[in-house]
Amino acid sequence: MREAYQDQLGQLAERLADMCAMSGKAIELATKALLEADLGVAEQVISDDARIDEVRASIEEQAYALLALQAPVATDLRTVLAVIHAAESVERMGDLALHVAKAARRRHPNHVLAEPVAPYFAEMGRIAVELATEATDIIRTQDVARARSLEDADDAMDDLHRHLFTVIMDKEWPHGVPSAVDTTLLGRFYERFADHAVSVAKRTVFVVTGKMPGYGDEEA
Amino acid sequence: MREAYQDQLGQLAERLADMCAMSGKAIELATKALLEADLGVAEQVISDDARIDEVRASIEEQAYALLALQAPVATDLRTVLAVIHAAESVERMGDLALHVAKAARRRHPNHVLAEPVAPYFAEMGRIAVELATEATDIIRTQDVARARSLEDADDAMDDLHRHLFTVIMDKEWPHGVPSAVDTTLLGRFYERFADHAVSVAKRTVFVVTGKMPGYGDEEA
Numbered sequence: 001m002r003e004a005y006q007d008q009l010g011q012l013a014e015r016l017a018d019m020c021a022m023s024g025k026a027i028e029l030a031t032k033a034l035l036e037a038d039l040g041v042a043e044q045v046i047s048d049d050a051r052i053d054e055v056r057a058s059i060e061e062q063a064y065a066l067l068a069l070q071a072p073v074a075t076d077l078r079t080v081l082a083v084i085h086a087a088e089s090v091e092r093m094g095d096l097a098l099h100v101a102k103a104a105r106r107r108h109p110n111h112v113l114a115e116p117v118a119p120y121f122a123e124m125g126r127i128a129v130e131l132a133t134e135a136t137d138i139i140r141t142q143d144v145a146r147a148r149s150l151e152d153a154d155d156a157m158d159d160l161h162r163h164l165f166t167v168i169m170d171k172e173w174p175h176g177v178p179s180a181v182d183t184t185l186l187g188r189f190y191e192r193f194a195d196h197a198v199s200v201a202k203r204t205v206f207v208v209t210g211k212m213p214g215y216g217d218e219e220a
Numbered sequence: 221m222r223e224a225y226q227d228q229l230g231q232l233a234e235r236l237a238d239m240c241a242m243s244g245k246a247i248e249l250a251t252k253a254l255l256e257a258d259l260g261v262a263e264q265v266i267s268d269d270a271r272i273d274e275v276r277a278s279i280e281e282q283a284y285a286l287l288a289l290q291a292p293v294a295t296d297l298r299t300v301l302a303v304i305h306a307a308e309s310v311e312r313m314g315d316l317a318l319h320v321a322k323a324a325r326r327r328h329p330n331h332v333l334a335e336p337v338a339p340y341f342a343e344m345g346r347i348a349v350e351l352a353t354e355a356t357d358i359i360r361t362q363d364v365a366r367a368r369s370l371e372d373a374d375d376a377m378d379d380l381h382r383h384l385f386t387v388i389m390d391k392e393w394p395h396g397v398p399s400a401v402d403t404t405l406l407g408r409f410y411e412r413f414a415d416h417a418v419s420v421a422k423r424t425v426f427v428v429t430g431k432m433p434g435y436g437d438e439e440a
Contacts, residue, residue, distance in 0.1 A: 064301065071291035081284065084301070088308065169398050177400045178389050184401045185408070212277075 005070055012062055012083050017139040019055045019090050020200065024132025026052065026097035027193060031125030033104040034186070035118055037111045045101035052094035059087045078210065082203040086139070089196040089203075093132065096189045096196075103186060112182050114175040120164045124190040127157045131197035138204050147201040148213070157194040161187050225290055232282055232303050237359040239275045239310050240420060244352025246272065246317035247413055251345030253324040254406070255338055257331045265321035272314035279307045298430065302423040306359070309416040309423075313352065316409045316416075323406060332402050334395040340384045344410040347377050351417035358421050364428050367421040377414040381407050 026045050033042035063084050066072060072080055103112050113121060131153050138147050164187050167173070168180050206212045246265050253262035283304050286292060292300055323332050333341060351373050358367050384407050387393070388400050426432045 064297070067287065067301070068293050068297055073288050077284070077288055081287070081304070084304070085308070088305070168401060173397050177393050177397055180397045180401055181388060181404045184404055188405070188408070 005066075008062070008066055008070075009072075009076060009079055012059065012066070013079065013139060015055060015059050015062075016083050016086055016090065017136050019052060019059065019087065020093075020132060020136040020139060022048070022052050022055070023090050023093040023097060024129050024136065026094055027100070027125065027128045027132060027190075030097040030100035030104070031121065031128070033101050034112055035122060035125075037104065037108055039105060039108045042101040042105040042108070045097060046105065049094055049098045052091060056087045056091040060084060063087075075207065078207045082207045086200045086203045089199045093193050093196045096193045099189050100186060103182060107182070112186065114179050114183070117164060117167060117183055120160055120167075121186065121190070124157060124160050124164075124187070127153055127160070128190055128193050128197075131157075131194055135197045135200045138201050142204060142208055144205050144208050147205045150198055150201045154194045154198045157191060161191040225286075228282070228286055228290075229292075229296060229299055232279065232286065233299065233359060235275060235279050235282075236303050236306055236310065237356050239272060239279065239307065240313075240352060240356040240359060242268070242272050242275070243310050243313040243317060244349050244356065246314055247320070247345065247348045247352060247410075250317040250320035250324070251341065251348070253321050254332055255342060255345075257324065257328055259325060259328045262321040262324040262328070265317060266325065269314055269318045272311060276307045276311040280304060283307075295427065298427045302427045306420045306423045309419045313413050313416045316413045319409050320406060323402060327402070332406065334399050334403070337384065337387065337403055340380055340387075341406065341410070344377060344380055344384075344407070347373055347380070348410055348413050348417075351377075351414055355417045355420045358424050362424060362428055364425050367425045368433070370418055370421045374414045374418045377411060381411045 026048060029041050030045045032038060033045060063080050066080055070076075106112075111118075131150065134146065134150050134153070137143075138150070164183070168183055168187075173180055202213050246268060249261050250265045252258060253265060283300050286300055287297075290296075326332075331338075351370065354366065354370050354373070357363070358370070384403070388403055388407075393400055422433050
């Protein structure tokens with residue numbers, strides 16, 4: 001009985017890790033669709049998103065059942081609650097990748113991005129995938145030190161995003177208003193993706209230490 | 221002992237309602253700061269945000285303690301979990317109001333918004349306050365029918381937001397790129413505020429019925 005309970009806890013964390021990996025795949029493919037104006041890849045991300053939502057719903061059900069039937073305490077309780085919170089963040093990461101894919105589809109066969117800003121998004125995409133991958137590993141390993149160094153990648157994302165913003169707002173921006181608007185929204189999607197990945201890592205720190213690090217300061 | 225426990229549950233919901241009311245106040249004042257280029261009001265919203273974050277942290281602590289010490293089941297468990305989720309949404313509503321206030325402060329003494337779009341934001345602000353007020357009442361009354369009619373106000377917000385977007389993307393937009401970018405981001409803040417208010421109402425439906433309505437379809 002005790003063994004089955006420990007199995008269930010382990011399964012819960014593993015399913016969250018799977019879901020996080022799916023969101024990393026989603027942002028990787030969405031970025032490819034964006035940079036290459038690839039409609040097929042965009043459509044794949046769009047249809048795969050439902051799967052991420054299903055996994056989140058099932059994780060929540062499983063977590064609630066554990067709470068109702070097993071009344072976990074201490075670290076086990078923190079684990080279940082952290083998984084519930086983190087699943088909400090990971091679903092949001094999936095939604096943001098979905099928004100990127102939809103933007104690529106909306107403007108196809110044109111590229112959404114003007115050539116000069118494409119390199120920013122190539123790099124933001126790379127960082128986003130790295131963050132999702134790191135978060136996935138942190139869920140599996142519960143390595144608190146890695147959770148803290150995730151913030152460096154998030155800082156890099158914020159720097160890029162700020163840089164991109166000054167390019168868009170520059171009075172020499174020659175690509176017109178619609179392009180500026182699309183680029184602004186896309187930049188925000190990547191920046192929020194990163195914020196949510198950091199959130200997931202912080203929830204893992206909470207499981208291990210019992211404290212949420214730097215609580216409430218994810219986005220200035 | 222049982223009475224104290226029921227009190228604690230009631231208190232938890234009441235504090236969430238207070239927090240939701242605070243977020244409604246925040247978006248009301250932030251909208252005023254935006255439309256009137258009022259620095260003092262913007263500063264008030266900015267400094268009041270910390271209070272919303274504190275209430276959220278304390279609600280989460282209280283909810284976790286209830287779970288750990290009382291092992292609630294059935295409707296009581298759903299209440300505690302709904303409060304935990306809803307507090308995260310309400311904190312996000314506060315953050316979005318904060319972003320609006322910061323935009324007003326950033327461009328002061330200039331108005332952020334070009335005159336022709338100001339009426340959109342006056343209306344979006346009005347709807348946002350209505351949504352936060354409705355959500356607050358729904359938390360207090362647990363009225364499932366009202367939770368469902370909240371979606372009408374959210375639809376109105378989405379319509380306005382879409383309309384605003386076509387105005388910004390129109391080739392006749394004469395106010396320049398920076399204004400288009402600011403307006404786009406601000407429109408998104410109000411739209412996301414509404415999404416989160418609907419989320420809070422849905423969590424209340426979950427407490428009463430045991431099912432999350434229309435799960436996973438908050439934002440297309």
